[in-house]
Amino acid sequence: MTRRVVPAAAPARAQWEGRQARVVAWRLGYLTLALAPLALCLIDLDPGRGFWVNLSVAAGFVALSLLGLQFLLAARWPRATTPFGADVLLQFHRQVTVLIVVLALGHPTVLFVWDSRFLGLLDVVSAPMRAKLAVLSVVALLVLVATSIWRTTLRLSYPAWQTLHAGLALVVAGAALAHVIMIGYYVDQRWEQVLWIAYTAAFVWVGVYVRVVKPIGRYRRRFRVVAVTAEGGGSHGLELEPVTPAAARAFAPGQFAWIMVGRSPFALTYHPFSYASSAEHPERVRFVIRGIGPFTAGIGDVRAGADVYVDGPWGHFSPDRVDASAWVLIAGGVGITPMLSILLTRRDRGDHRPVWLFQAARDEESLVAQDLLAELAADPGVTVVPILSRPAATWTGERGRVDPDHLRRYLPADLGEVHAFVCGPPGMTDAACAAAQAAGIAPRAVHSERFSMV
Ligand SMILES: Cc1cc2nc3c(=O)[nH]c(=O)nc-3n(C[C@H](O)[C@H](O)[C@H](O)COP(=O)(O)OP(=O)(O)OC[C@H]3O[C@@H](n4cnc5c(N)ncnc54)[C@H](O)[C@@H]3O)c2cc1C
Structure with a gap:
């Protein structure tokens, strides 16, 4: 337990x-x-x-x-x-x-x-x-x-x-x-x-x-790897728990942390990753990391027991900051991670507000965290819509890049207090924010996180 x-x-x-x-x-x-x-x-x-x-x-x-x-x-x-x-x-x-x-x-x-x-x-x-x-x-x-x-x-x-x-x-x-x-x-x-x-x-x-x-x-509050799992789309889940339980840090769904795996806490370079687990359980956190370069490509080889130094939480990208009647989540690629945390936290809090998740990816193989999303899609009030830009001919779901028509097909007409949260690579994020506004969500209610700082 x-x-x-x-x-x-x-x-x-x-x-x-x-x-x-x-x-x-x-x-x-x-x-x-x-x-x-x-x-x-x-x-x-x-x-x-x-x-x-x-x-x-x-x-x-x-x-x-x-x-x-x-x-x-x-x-x-x-x-x-x-x-x-x-x-x-x-x-x-x-x-x-x-x-x-x-x-x-x-x-x-x-x-x-x-x-x-x-x-x-x-x-x-x-x-x-x-x-x-x-x-x-x-x-x-x-x-x-x-x-x-x-x-x-x-x-x-x-x-x-x-x-x-x-x-x-x-x-x-x-x-x-x-x-x-x-x-x-x-x-x-x-x-x-x-x-x-x-x-x-x-x-x-x-x-x-x-x-x-x-x-x-960070050394005093270090975490340890509990499990590493394959999550599809070239990504791995890294599940951590603090070495001393008191080191668990409260975070809000949507926030991120800078982490360093296995090396010294004095290492110069930490990498930013969004929490992908429930904010109600800071004593067991999870990150989902897609391998694209020297650091992230090695995550699949990390062994249970390795030390992880976590600098966080950080960020303002969170539904906890706003009063919304419902949420529209739009994720591109591994930008799905903060959305996983938002959905898991919603479930753990017994929050019944409606939520629509639009998951953009290139093809079926690029979709991340499909098992967990299938489970979350069964929660009352949750609608998950994958949108593929280059799907196989057999794909029967939504196609293309996220546009206002995709959103309008699923969202209600009255979007008065609905807030949108958009996360992914910079170009996709800009386009999806514009699509959310064109679909009728107020500009002040469109929030975004770009997985690129430099
Ligand atoms: C707020 C935020 C949240 C993120 N959340 C996730 C997530 O949940 N899952 C995920 O897979 N990826 C996430 N990323 C992206 C992830 O940080 C980069 O993919 C990773 O740092 C790349 O490191 P690398 O050595 O593997 O690749 P590299 O080839 O070295 O880097 C690829 C690009 O990533 C950026 N980058 C690399 N190192 C850093 C660093 N230390 N700090 C800032 N940017 C860096 C640079 O723009 C670089 O050009 C997030 C990024 C940001 C900014």
Whole structure:
């Protein structure tokens, strides 16, 4: 008999409560930290240096403080990440990078335009060390951006890119900080030194938190593989239970976790997967993973007893966040996983709201978790509709790509309080969201999760 460790979904739902207040507080904190160096320049403005030099210095300082905050955005610190969502913060992290590049390039450009003698600082042979460090920082920043945008074109594997990204980020921030200290403007007063030491200590703490504190916590709360099952469509189910029962973490149906199988909890690369099991049973969780690359292709070979480190739950893609009278679930390929969790949780909670699941796949062989879905389709109020884009000639079900007509054939005319949840690869997800809206579901009631962050 399995023991219920966390009752109902209340703890998971609690993570979203009071979200608005925390969002405002974090935004204010972020803006204050980002712009504090600007205030520092204004307070300690040296008129002798002139407007353009001060403008250039201000741009450099703001770039540096935004750079430090980038580490915080990427740290997956639950308190800061949960109110926004990990994917939203990642998107913001990318947008801020563009601003940092503009400021980092603007900082010397203003000086060059104001006085062409500054161009001599670009001579990396004869320029002083403080200028060499600035050039190193900007070049590393540009390489970091280029390798992120063109990662796949450059054929960089995700783990190789992640290692490079972390290394370059440290070079960019370290060289910029050393450049500031060696120049000595705005760092010579006692209070200025205290401020910069506090900034540096905060950023070092983020590094220690991400690379040491979090992995130790994950080791203490590690899971163990109980079973590995074939699930069709080239995917495997990975069933886990916590090594110590207290380590079970409440999650909401539709959320995901970053996991690492078999290696050290200190491994740099964790992979994101949606929970595919009932949120009512966090003491026995399951992921369904399709083999597409180095990590996922090895899941079928994982043995029972292997350690698994789980960083989660994360994500805002959950019916627990909304008041809906019924749900429309649209899944593409292995995007079926959060839908399995939604359906299993619905069953365990005795929730009788109607639900329609449209499962898009290429052909019969690509359909994932068919045995479990056949069982779930027997639950009262559940309708499961597979839609195949390239089925065998003998297929009698729906054909093509998900479109509004497919949905209209099964859904009721009144879709007032119906919410749609769409998950799959990016292109399919965009098309299915558009189909849900065209079928009559309000845009605010269409929620999506893309199985692609980078
Ligand atoms: C929120 C979310 C939930 C997901 N849920 C599932 C699921 O339930 N089942 C499932 O089979 N797949 C899921 N995925 C996709 C899964 O994370 C990738 O297929 C897997 O990480 C690929 O790793 P790989 O080494 O096998 O393949 P690779 O060939 O190395 O990667 C293929 C692509 O996956 C992405 N990727 C790879 N590693 C990572 C990483 N560490 N972090 C983020 N993205 C990465 C990159 O875009 C990469 O180009 C999910 C993805 C996201 C973003």
